[in-house]
Amino acid sequence: MDDYVGASRFQWSDYSLDIASRFREGLDPAHLRGAPARITRPSAEKLMSVDPSEAADSARTIPALKVVFPDIRIIPTGGAIYHPGLNDILANIGDESEVLSMALLLDDVMARQGETHYGVAVTAI
Secondary structure, rough: OOEOOOOOOHOOOOOHHHHHHHHOOOOOOHHHOOOOOOOOOOOOHHHHHHOOOOOOOOOHHHHHHHHHHHOOOOEEEEOOOOHHHHOOOHHHHHOHHHHHHHHHHHHHHHHHHOOOEEEEEEOOO
């Protein structure tokens, strides 16, 4: 499995939103091009009205997998920064590898703290 396993309906933690917002606030204003520096949670109600299946119960994916597959290996692959932090501005960054490298480094730190949006799960059946 390789999928979104973050907060259900994208209701990310205050900590995750704060770190992603602080990352964006540190960028050159040209990278934002009018996009907000502060990231907010999407409306769960609006998300449900557009697509009721989107991240409907994603926060319970890993715990459920562990029940069914006790020996499963879970690899958090990040996303707390690159998902909300770069989503609407990535095209503005272009090939500035130092900005992307910093985003991925910060994303790795967040994943190690348990703040991940994506994960890979591997098990033998």
